[in-house]
Amino acid sequence: MKSGFRQSMAWLHTWVGLLVSWLLYFIFLTGTLGYFDSEIDQWMSPETPVFQVDGRQVIPVASKFLLENAQKSDRWRIYLPVTRSSSYLWISYQKNKGKRHSATLNPYTGEKLVKRSTAGGQTLYKMHYRLRYLPRKIAYYIVGICTMFMLLALVTGVVVHKKIFKDFFTFRRGKKPSSWLDGHNALSVMSLPFHFMITLSGLLMLLYTLMPLVINAHYGFEKDARTQFFNDYFPRGEASEPTGVSAEMLSLEILYDKAQQLVGKDNIISFSITAVNDVNAQAKFNLIHKKPSDSEASIVLNAITGELISKNLQEKGSKSFYHILLALHEGLFANTSLRWLYFLSGILGTGMIASGMILWTVKRRNKAKKNGGGNLGYRMTEGINVASIIGLPIAIGAYFLANRLLPLDIAERAAWEINCLFIVWGLMTIHGILRAIFKSADNAWVEQLNLAAAVFLLIPLISTITAPKNLFTSLVETNWVFISIEIISLLVAFSCLFLARYLAKLFRFELVNDLGTKPTVVPREHN
Amino acid sequence: MNFSGLYRLRVLYRVLIATIGGYFFSVLVAILLSYILPTETKHAIAWSTMLFFIIYTGVIMWVFSVPTWQKAFWGVSVTSLFFTSILVAIKYLGVL
Numbered sequence: 236m237k238s239g240f241r242q243s244m245a246w247l248h249t250w251v252g253l254l255v256s257w258l259l260y261f262i263f264l265t266g267t268l269g270y271f272d273s274e275i276d277q278w279m280s281p282e283t284p285v286f287q288v289d290g291r292q293v294i295p296v297a298s299k300f301l302l303e304n305a306q307k308s309d310r311w312r313i314y315l316p317v318t319r320s321s322s323y324l325w326i327s328y329q330k331n332k333g334k335r336h337s338a339t340l341n342p343y344t345g346e347k348l349v350k351r352s353t354a355g356g357q358t359l360y361k362m363h364y365r366l367r368y369l370p371r372k373i374a375y376y377i378v379g380i381c382t383m384f385m386l387l388a389l390v391t392g393v394v395v396h397k398k399i400f401k402d403f404f405t406f407r408r409g410k411k412p413s414s415w416l417d418g419h420n421a422l423s424v425m426s427l428p429f430h431f432m433i434t435l436s437g438l439l440m441l442l443y444t445l446m447p448l449v450i451n452a453h454y455g456f457e458k459d460a461r462t463q464f465f466n467d468y469f470p471r472g473e474a475s476e477p478t479g480v481s482a483e484m485l486s487l488e489i490l491y492d493k494a495q496q497l498v499g500k501d502n503i504i505s506f507s508i509t510a511v512n513d514v515n516a517q518a519k520f521n522l523i524h525k526k527p528s529d530s531e532a533s534i535v536l537n538a539i540t541g542e543l544i545s546k547n548l549q550e551k552g553s554k555s556f557y558h559i560l561l562a563l564h565e566g567l568f569a570n571t572s573l574r575w576l577y578f579l580s581g582i583l584g585t586g587m588i589a590s591g592m593i594l595w596t597v598k599r600r601n602k603a604k605k606n607g608g609g610n611l612g613y614r615m616t617e618g619i620n621v622a623s624i625i626g627l628p629i630a631i632g633a634y635f636l637a638n639r640l641l642p643l644d645i646a647e648r649a650a651w652e653i654n655c656l657f658i659v660w661g662l663m664t665i666h667g668i669l670r671a672i673f674k675s676a677d678n679a680w681v682e683q684l685n686l687a688a689a690v691f692l693l694i695p696l697i698s699t700i701t702a703p704k705n706l707f708t709s710l711v712e713t714n715w716v717f718i719s720i721e722i723i724s725l726l727v728a729f730s731c732l733f734l735a736r737y738l739a740k741l742f743r744f745e746l747v748n749d750l751g752t753k754p755t756v757v758p759r760e761h762n
Numbered sequence: 763m764n765f766s767g768l769y770r771l772r773v774l775y776r777v778l779i780a781t782i783g784g785y786f787f788s789v790l791v792a793i794l795l796s797y798i799l800p801t802e803t804k805h806a807i808a809w810s811t812m813l814f815f816i817i818y819t820g821v822i823m824w825v826f827s828v829p830t831w832q833k834a835f836w837g838v839s840v841t842s843l844f845f846t847s848i849l850v851a852i853k854y855l856g857v858l
Binding site for chain 1: 789792793796801802803804805807808809810811812814815818819822823826827853
């Protein structure tokens with residue numbers, strides 16, 4: 236190991252970072268896109284209108300639908316079209332915990348809305364913790380271990396700096412390893428609080444899956460130990476069960492009005508009725524997340540008499556800390572400007588990871604060039620770097636294109652959109668590694684950047700041809716969701732094109748320099 | 763950078779001490795905390811489980827920062843044994 240605390244931490248930072256950077260890059264990028272999951276959902280079902288309605292107006296429509304379709308069910312759930320994350324009236328009903336039926340409705344007319352089968356923004360963002368094609372538990376462990384490494388990389392990254400504040404304002408342009416180092420520092424420090432918050436809360440998301448042993452110490456190792464702890468710690472106020480004695484419930488309108496009196500107007504996002512038309516009937520109202528501490532807020536009413544049964548508006552102690560961190564991670568409470576800030580912080584984090592990956596290779600580049608392009612390990616690293624940093628965005632672009640291009644009536648359409656993402660990513664990985672091994676990763680960088688430019692240029696174009704909405708109609712209707720997504724695609728396309736040309740010039744210049752057998756001073760590296 | 767076999771072996775030792783030894787150490791400290799934190803048991807469990815990740819991070823950093831891997835090994839194992847004995851005393855001998 237290295238002598239000195241800071242040197243050994245720099246060593247640890249380098250290797251811990253490199254080991255998980257590829258998966259972390261995937262987690263950060265898909266997670267960041269998740270801050271606009273509902274907006275991506277909208278873009279991916281272009282023929283379906285979206286609604287923002289006063290919740291109270293929708294209740295008669297929901298009520299009518301349930302009376303016509305769900306009289307025999309004992310459990311109803313109603314999501315109101317009142318926030319960005321719910322743009323339709325969504326109703327589900329089930330009987331005896333059997334199959335759950337659901338319907339997406341036009342909140343004005345009660346007509347069923349037709350949606351194309353799409354994985355949407357939801358599946359895209361869920362992959363950042365659930366991954367894909369893996370059993371749930373294994374995926375959680377892999378993501379958990381990566382997150383743990385991320386925390387370690389963050390802490391060691393901070394302690395290696397003697398003067399983190401001064402370093403932040405340092406930028407040595409045009410000196411390769413130093414410029415990359417300064418860039419990496421700038422990206423990291425600019426949103427350091429966000430990085431810590433997102434990493435720590437990411438661990439808390441999977442808390443008891445990753446570390447069940449403290450529970451086991453108190454509750455034993457039996458199978459239901461966890462359930463016992465959860466019942467003690469998160470008492471759900473068990474959903475009421477039907478007794479078989481029927482009774483007449485208050486109408487949904489009256490129940491909704493009573494709830495609104497207790498929690499204020501325009502605060503309810505969804506509600507559920509358990510033991511429908513039974514003496515045990517209860518109505519539980521969930522509140523819109525308007526601040527981080529709202530995440531579990533709800534009230535429960537007796538659906539026969541309208542009396543308040545329980546009220547849970549503020550958590551206490553460790554639970555308050557826990558739920559506030561989870562809420563900060565998800566950012567459901569964030570308004571549009573805060574949401575953009577979240578998105579920007581996420582992009583900075585993604586950039587931090589990418590620049591760290593590049594830094595590792597740039598530092599070893601001179602040495603690698605001296606012995607004909609470096610050993611297999613170095614070449615593989617370079618290849619995989621290209622395949623993640625540029626290959627993954629290409630794959631995500633392909634996912635967006637697949638949404639527009641796959642025939643609407645194929646089976647498992649939503650799953651095939653995701654398969655397209657991974658097939659393209661696989662191809663990019665093969666391309667990157669083969670290029671790096673047999674020629675040089677430099678070629679892979681330029682080629683994949685050009686491809687990325689093409690893919691992201693195609694997104695608005697293909698969308699214009701195939702979808703009822705396109706950039707021009709969106710501009711006329713000022714549909715910001717479509718405008719933003721398609722303009723950002725164009726921006727990404729032109730940035731990639733610019734970068735590809737810049738890198739091509741740079742690599743040619745380097746080649747000329749190297750042929751000139753100019754003696755270069757190899758900087759002494761610590762790590 | 764020294765890539766001799768001995769160097770690699772030393773790195774491997776530290777990785778094992780940090781990941782496995784550090785894990786046991788942190789679990790033990792977290793469980794111990796869950797018994798002594800001055801709050802309701804369920805909250806103490808929650809706080810200690812959350813603290814586990816912070817402790818683990820700290821231990822890993824410590825293992826990689828001490829001069830020799832032997833010191834890291836003894837540091838982690840002796841303290842772990844010490845905490846185990848306290849835990850046994852609490853859980854099975856009814857101390858506390």
